Each structure stands twice: as structure tokens, then as C-alpha cells.
Amino acid sequence: MVGIKPSFMETTGLLLISLVLVMVILSFVVGNVIFYPRSESPYSPPSQSNLLGTDDLGDDVLTLIFRGSRVSLSIGIIGSLVSTLIGTVIGALSGFCGGSLDDILGWLTDLFIVIPALPLMIVLTAYLSPSFWNVVLVIGLLWWPTTARLVRARAWQLRSSTFVEGLIGIDASKIYIVFRHILPNVLGVVLARFVLSISHAILLEAGLSFIGLSDPTNPSWGTILHFAMTRGALLQGAWWTFVPPGIAISMTSLGFILLGMGLEQRYRIGPKSLEGKI
């Protein structure tokens, strides 16, 4: 039975996520009006006019971070949406249909698990040219195996359950059973997995842009770090250009991880009543 009251983890996660959402909304609503987009001097330390100082071009770091939140969050959400969708459909079909389809899809899943994802992502993004949609696509196409495994296990369990047997008994087709019965039953697990993979996607995106594989005209938090690294902010001791985006990245992904873990506990498969007793 799923409780309504959110747990501590979920509350903290939601709090962090809503902070980021406020950032995103602010970046749209007020944007360049409140913040001073460009001051005269590069690497000027935090002051009253530039709350977090400026970067090498004299851009206001706070504005960059607010704008970067849009990119990081949207890549995270869309990327993990793609990966969760692929993983769920593959997992459900593989677990429910069984037989040779399960073998083939299982083999494919194993293949994607075995391939080291990050190096492949770097190569692919470099090859496809690092635009917003390419990064989304690469994350989506390479991050689904864990979801697929999870959904497959649940679908396999449901496949031999009495109600699915009953459905076969009234001549329901396999596709019908998968989409009308198996998927609604795995929705909780999928939701938890989706939230967890948002945090992974945000980290991956930050990693890719940190090494320069992102669209420089549309900078994300990782891009800010990239420029801080390559344009000598570290040497200058301009901490305000790399500490705030780092904190933003880690806090956002922490928020999604906490929410995801909370949800996972909520929809955990297995006896909940035994929790803490063994």
C-alpha cells in the first residue's frame, strides 16, 4: 500500500528540485533585466552589481548559472524520458513475451551494459557534433539498460500471475496485455527509475560539456565549468566561476537522487512489512 505522506528523502529531494525550478522560471521571467549581463572587467570578484562576479568575458556568472539551469534540466529530463521509454518498452516486451524475443532483447541489454557508456558517449557526441538534441539522443540511447532490466523482472513476475492467465483465457492479445495491464502495473517502478535517471543524465551532460562536447551558444552548467577550466579561471583563483556551477550540478542531481530513492522505496517489490525486522 502506497502511503500519501512523503518521506524525509522525498521532501528533501523535492525541496532541492523546486529550488532549481525556481531558477528556471526566474531565468525566463526576469532574465536579463535584474542581472547585469556584461560588466567591464573580466574575472571581477563578487560585488554588489555582480553577485557572483564575472567570467573571462565579463559575463555575470549568476545570470549564466540561471540560464544554464534551463539547459541542464531540460537535457536531463528529456534524455532520461527517452531512455526510460526505451527501457520500459524493451523490458516489458522481453519479460512478458519470453522465448526468443526475450533472448534477443536480453542479449542486447547485456551488450549495452557491458559497453562502457561514457567513452562511447564521448565518441558519439564528438562524431554527431555536440548539439542539444544530439546530447539528448546519446544519453537516451545509451542509458536504458538498467530500466529495461528492472521492468523485465517485474513483467516476468506478472506474466505468470493469475490475472494475466485469466486474460489469456478470454483471448486478449499479447500487445493488449503488455500495454493495458503490464505497463500500468510497472508504472511506479518506472517513475522511480525515471527520476533517478534524470540525475544521471544531468551528471552525464555536465561531464560531456565539461570536456567541451556541448553547444557553446547555449551554455549549461558543465559548459561554464569547461570555460573556467580552459580559460585560466583556476590559475587566476577566480573561484566564483567554478564553485557555483559545481554546487548547482551536485545539488540538482542530489535532489533527483533523493526523490528517486524515496519513490523506489515506495514502489519496492517485495514484503514491505519485513523492513527493518531482518
Place this chain on the structure above:
Amino acid sequence: MRLIQDLSGIRTPNNLESNVILSAEHVSKWYISFKRRKTVALENVNFSIFKGEKVCIIGESGSGKSTLAKILCGLITPNSGEVRFEGKKLSELNKSEKKVFRMRVQYIPQCPDLALDPTWYLYDSLAEPLRIQKICSKQDEFERVKEVCERVGIGMDQLRRKPRNVSGGELQRVVIARAFILSPEIIIADEPTSMLDPSIQAKIVRTILDLQSESNIGIVFLTHDLELAKLVSEKMFVMLGGRIVESGYTRDILKTPLHPYTKSLLMGVPPKTEFKQNSPCGFYGECEIVSEVCCQYPPPESEVYGGRKVRCWRYA
């Protein structure tokens, strides 16, 4: 009146061959488990049910009742032998014939809690067979659901809930209603009352029997409860270790049990040892009359008199 005719032996298999709706012929089912060990669930089982007949399959757990039931409704394919529906082999039915078969033969599972999708509202679960078979419009669908609900005794307002919010008895009624909604010819009820408490058991059995007599459908009860078997059935099949060891009219079997296992079952004495998979008879461990042949060859099925069949060397 019909019952008396049945018992007087007017109904013999020969003159009613055409009335057999569902039959299993020499059906065997085995599973290959870990390390290639063969576990036999059913062995050379013959079973048939006539139109409007009440049949009971009795046996302890693990005797193959559920496997037989699932094979009869086409949920499991047997390794050898054939199931025939109205004379046609189940494996040779084409798509539309299969659809008719799925409509005519319905299965009531053992545990009502697991029989319906936990995420669906009961109304949708109940109307689902109609939607899948595409046999009526939305308005007709509501009328049919309403009618079947009245017949099994559930209020329409209960259907606004999900399975976890109603009691076991009500849920079992919904499951029964779901089986009856397609107006089937045969219902196979796999221990429909085993998960319920005694006061509700009787009501559920009453409901099923009322529905049966109203629409004159064939019903197969699976049970390990002798009292229930006595109450509901005209014909009885006794199963032991995947074989039907005795079959005939319920009254005959209860009056004069022939197979030693049936005798021990009727006396209420539990068998001393567990059924041995590899033994030829399956029961010789505790049989009072064991001859040499019992330990060597499996007993053949032999007809003792009018429709009464026993699988024991004593009657071979």
C-alpha cells in the same frame, strides 16, 4: 429427475458421444526441471464433460488438478494427447474458432485476490471480456454488467472500487461474474472457495450452482473437499499423482469406493507416506492389498460397470 436417470445408467458414454463438449484424450504433461529431472504432472488422463453436467475433480494438492483444469481451458498445452472442444482438436482450431472456444469455456481461478488487475477498477475488469471479444456496444455492456451483477449478488456501487478495497468474498463474486458474463457453456472452477472462510464458502457455492441451473451450463469443480464434492457434483474424478484413479457417478463412488485411495479418502484417513513419483501405482506404499504386479507395472484403466472406471490391478 435427471439425476435419477443418470444414476440408473441411462446415460452411457456410447449414446451421448455427440453431447460431449469438452474432452481430454490421453493427456500427459511433464516439466523438465533442473538437472533434466522429469516431473510428471499428468499422465495419460482421459476426461470428458457433457452439456449441462456438474463434474467434480477431487484430489490432494499436487495431484495435478489445476494442471488438468488449465489444459482443459487451453492455458497450458499438453506434451502429449489432445483436448477436444465440440469434437475438434484444440491444437487445430483456427483463429475465429479459438475465439469461440475462449468465449465458451471460462476459468475461475483459485485465489480471487490475484485474479484481477490490481490497478483496474472492478467495473472495467468485469466488462473487459466483453470489450476484448467485441460483442456489444457501450450501452449493452453496462446492461450486461448490471444483469450479471444482480445474478451474483454484488451492488453496482462496489464496482467503483479497486480489488484491494473489497473483501475476499465480494472479489470472488466479481471473478465469478466475470466468468459468467460471456454466457459460457462450461465453467472450470479451480477451488473457488479454498481461500474464503466457511460462512462465505457456502454462499459462493450456492451462487455458482444457481447460475449453473439457470443457464444449464457444464461445470467442473476442482476441490480437495469431499463435502463440497458431494454437494455439487453428479460425476466425480478422483486424482492421485497426475492420474485419474477412479471415476464415475458421485453417488456410486461415495457409496462403494473401489480404489484403495478413494477408500482412505472417504474414511478421512490421511495417507501415511507421500506419493512416490516413480512407483508404478503411486499408492502401493500404504495399500492393504499389494500384489507383486503392483510394484512392477502401472495399473491399467479398467471399466468396472456402466461408466465406472478404476485404475487398480485388483479390477484389471
